[in-house]
Amino acid sequence: MFDILLPSLVDGLMIGFVYGLAAMGLSLIWGVMNVINLAHGPIIALGMFGLYLAFNILGLNPYLALVLVALAGLLLGVLIYYVAVQRVLTAPHLSTLLATFSVNMILIGIGTAIFSVSPYNVDFSLGSVDIGSVRILWTRVAAAVAALLVTGLLYAFLFRTRQGKNIRAVANNRVAAELMGIPSSRVLALSFGIGTMLAATAGGLIATFFPFTILAGGGYELRSFVIVVLGGLGNPIGALVGGLILGALEGVIPVFMQTSWVPVIEFALFVFIIIIRPSGLLGSRV
Amino acid sequence: MKRGLFSFVTLLALMALVLGACAPATETPAPEAPAPATEEMSEEPMATEEMEAPAMTETTLTLGYTASITGNLNVSSGRQDKGLQLFIQDVNAAGGFQVGNEMVTFEPIFYDDESTNERVQELYTRLATEDNADFLISPYSSGLTGAAAVIAEQYGKVMITTGAASDSTYKLGYTGVYQAYTPASRYLVGAVDLLQTLDPTMTKVAFVHENDQFSTDVVAAAAAYAESLGYEVVLNEGYDTGTTDFGPFINKIEAAAPQALMGGGHFQDGSTFAKQLFEKGVDIAYVTLLVAPPEPDFAELGDAAYGIIGPSQWEPLAEFTPESAAAAGLDWFGPSSADFVDEYVAAYDEQPSYHSAGGYVAGLILQKAIMDAGSYDPEAVKAALDAMDVLTFYGRIKFDTAADSHGLQLGHSMVYIQWQKDDAGNLLKQVVWPLEGASAETIFPIR
Numbered sequence: 152m153f154d155i156l157l158p159s160l161v162d163g164l165m166i167g168f169v170y171g172l173a174a175m176g177l178s179l180i181w182g183v184m185n186v187i188n189l190a191h192g193p194i195i196a197l198g199m200f201g202l203y204l205a206f207n208i209l210g211l212n213p214y215l216a217l218v219l220v221a222l223a224g225l226l227l228g229v230l231i232y233y234v235a236v237q238r239v240l241t242a243p244h245l246s247t248l249l250a251t252f253s254v255n256m257i258l259i260g261i262g263t264a265i266f267s268v269s270p271y272n273v274d275f276s277l278g279s280v281d282i283g284s285v286r287i288l289w290t291r292v293a294a295a296v297a298a299l300l301v302t303g304l305l306y307a308f309l310f311r312t313r314q315g316k317n318i319r320a321v322a323n324n325r326v327a328a329e330l331m332g333i334p335s336s337r338v339l340a341l342s343f344g345i346g347t348m349l350a351a352t353a354g355g356l357i358a359t360f361f362p363f364t365i366l367a368g369g370g371y372e373l374r375s376f377v378i379v380v381l382g383g384l385g386n387p388i389g390a391l392v393g394g395l396i397l398g399a400l401e402g403v404i405p406v407f408m409q410t411s412w413v414p415v416i417e418f419a420l421f422v423f424i425i426i427i428r429p430s431g432l433l434g435s436r437v
Numbered sequence: 438m439k440r441g442l443f444s445f446v447t448l449l450a451l452m453a454l455v456l457g458a459c460a461p462a463t464e465t466p467a468p469e470a471p472a473p474a475t476e477e478m479s480e481e482p483m484a485t486e487e488m489e490a491p492a493m494t495e496t497t498l499t500l501g502y503t504a505s506i507t508g509n510l511n512v513s514s515g516r517q518d519k520g521l522q523l524f525i526q527d528v529n530a531a532g533g534f535q536v537g538n539e540m541v542t543f544e545p546i547f548y549d550d551e552s553t554n555e556r557v558q559e560l561y562t563r564l565a566t567e568d569n570a571d572f573l574i575s576p577y578s579s580g581l582t583g584a585a586a587v588i589a590e591q592y593g594k595v596m597i598t599t600g601a602a603s604d605s606t607y608k609l610g611y612t613g614v615y616q617a618y619t620p621a622s623r624y625l626v627g628a629v630d631l632l633q634t635l636d637p638t639m640t641k642v643a644f645v646h647e648n649d650q651f652s653t654d655v656v657a658a659a660a661a662y663a664e665s666l667g668y669e670v671v672l673n674e675g676y677d678t679g680t681t682d683f684g685p686f687i688n689k690i691e692a693a694a695p696q697a698l699m700g701g702g703h704f705q706d707g708s709t710f711a712k713q714l715f716e717k718g719v720d721i722a723y724v725t726l727l728v729a730p731p732e733p734d735f736a737e738l739g740d741a742a743y744g745i746i747g748p749s750q751w752e753p754l755a756e757f758t759p760e761s762a763a764a765a766g767l768d769w770f771g772p773s774s775a776d777f778v779d780e781y782v783a784a785y786d787e788q789p790s791y792h793s794a795g796g797y798v799a800g801l802i803l804q805k806a807i808m809d810a811g812s813y814d815p816e817a818v819k820a821a822l823d824a825m826d827v828l829t830f831y832g833r834i835k836f837d838t839a840a841d842s843h844g845l846q847l848g849h850s851m852v853y854i855q856w857q858k859d860d861a862g863n864l865l866k867q868v869v870w871p872l873e874g875a876s877a878e879t880i881f882p883i884r
Binding site: 154155158159162166267268269270272274276279281286288361362363364367401402405406409410411413 | 506507508509511551552648674675676677679681682684685686688689691692705709716717718737
């Protein structure tokens with residue numbers, strides 16, 4: 152049993168870092184402006200295609216290309232904020248949901264027109280290393296390290312820079328922050344941009360080891376919801392922890408039962424956490 | 438507030454996924470096939486009979502079908518479409534074929550089904566009603582064909598199915614649906630026989646397959662056959678269509694320690710599965726996967742393709758000739774394998790796969806039936822199909838006429854290929870089973 156449990160757990164944790172990074176984007180946007188970004192999935196998918204294009208057309212190393220993907224994700228997020236979110240920010244929650252849902256449909260429509268729904272693949276490998284009975288692919292290790300690095304940079308930004316402190320101030324009390332002279336609209340746009348940047352970066356990392364389509368982000372978006380609830384609404388570090396928990400579950404559950412039971416258990420856990428601890432396991436805000 | 442909102446959002450996200458999958462409901466016309474090489478055309482033996490009667494009239498029959506130009510079935514379906522397009526061009530370039538006093542040509546009407554059941558149902562209804570296609574050819578894959586067959590039967594259209602091996606479609610009492618492929622129940626039987634021939638001492642087999650109609654049918658039959666021969670099935674599990682992470686399955690395979698692995702599903706998942714098996718260095722002697730290995734694109738996996746075996750409906754190395762037809766007491770119809778391959782390469786600048794041959798032969802079967810019937814009346818064509826027993830470059834074609842399995846393919850059988858390397862280290866396909874048709878010995882064990 153241990154022979155299968157250990158590699159399954161390691162595989163799960165490795166992908167869990169990337170799940171966590173994707174969920175962090177959703178969590179940050181929720182934490183700062185109470186907006187649930189339903190365009191999260193297609194943004195993850197666009198991150199995958201961004202990396203694919205940079206790798207295949209520009210010939211860039213995938214990890215260098217990731218910087219471009221992140222930058223494009225940031226700009227796309229700012230654009231989405233000003234076009235679709237800003238005007239409905241103070242309206243009831245349903246308005247922001249519908250606004251981001253519309254963006255979701257637009258992005259999928261454009262993506263399908265350009266890329267179709269056919270699968271794509273980034274043909275890239277870094278080889279593997281054997282540790283005991285466990286074979287670990289270097290692309291998975293690189294993705295986990297990149298996810299940790301981005302998390303560290305995000306926290307350094309939020310806690311060590313003026314812009315980051317502005318974001319936290321707006322998240323805590325927007326009115327008070329404005330009274331202190333913080334331009335909340337710009338801060339919110341930046342927050343939305345960072346949220347989409349994280350999602351696009353996660354998509355880029357996933358593309359280094361799995362094939363994908365323009366619809367591939369949907370599964371990761373659903374996982375992000377579970378992770379955000381697990382880790383705590385609006386808590387980015389909680390999202391990373393939630394990602395690791397979900398990854399571990401996805402790795403370990405198939406050891407004991409058919410793999411098709413994984414989503415059943417994931418969403419049962421989602422409902423359970425919502426009922427017993429609505430603020431999530433680590434439940435604090437930005 | 439937040440709790441309720443998140444529950445609501447999860448529901449919405451699920452809806453978004455579904456709607457997203459349905460959203461791009463555009464009708465993408467399939468690309469036109471390149472012009473075939475006319476010199477080869479003129480030598481095409483299947484094209485027609487002599488035009489002797491001066492009072493011939495010209496008739497054009499419409500051939501309706503969909504192809505998965507986009508979506509996860511695009512590779513195999515694209516090749517099937519090319520094969521069918523080539524057949525139509527062959528017939529038309531030769532001026533058609535004679536039916537009574539008419540020279541009959543074909544006009545294709547086809548759409549992109551985006552690899553989805555919903556689009557297939559919508560488009561085949563359109564083909565049968567608005568476009569009023571005279572005959573139908575199936576889309577690629579058993580799942581899509583199952584959706585199309587219901588509509589063909591409902592509107593009384595004769596449909597030749599290709600790229601659709603699942604047995605279950607032909608056990609629903611349909612009377613106008615005819616299968617070109619060897620059925621799924623016989624798809625992997627030869628792979629079990631090959632394994633037993635290679636090493637009779639092996640006892641443990643694992644099956645990991647796509648959870649779709651075709652793959653499930655194939656594996657159910659193969660697992661039962663393996664058990665009947667005394668094999669222990671140490672793992673038998675399905676994965677969802679669209680799976681990209683095979684890590685959990687590979688860990689289970691390693692834990693179950695089978696000596697042989699069989700399964701897979703279609704091209705995309707099969708290729709990814711083979712790649713991840715290689716990356717993870719799974720220690721296994723024998724791997725047979727469905728659909729993906731016979732595709733020429735499979736070689737793009739490089740070393741991950743080496744040693745992988747795949748069942749194939751047709752291979753260029755297969756030797757079906759007019760002489761072998763005569764020896765078997767069968768009629769011969771259509772071009773030789775060599776002529777088909779040459780024409781296909783000239784037209785598309787790529788090697789044909791069995792999906793390409795399947796597309797071509799679907800048209801060939803219909804042409805033969807119309808010629809035998811001497812009419813394009815659906816009932817007469819059905820009668821001709823029921824009576825058909827013919828050898829083509831693709832193999833023997835004969836249909837089951839029993840009421841409970843009408844249209845099931847009885848005459849055709851599979852060959853098995855393995856990716857090997859030539860002296861220069863380049864990957865190439867070799868036929869390894871049945872032994873009488875083998876072009877090389879099986880590499881065994883592969884790792």
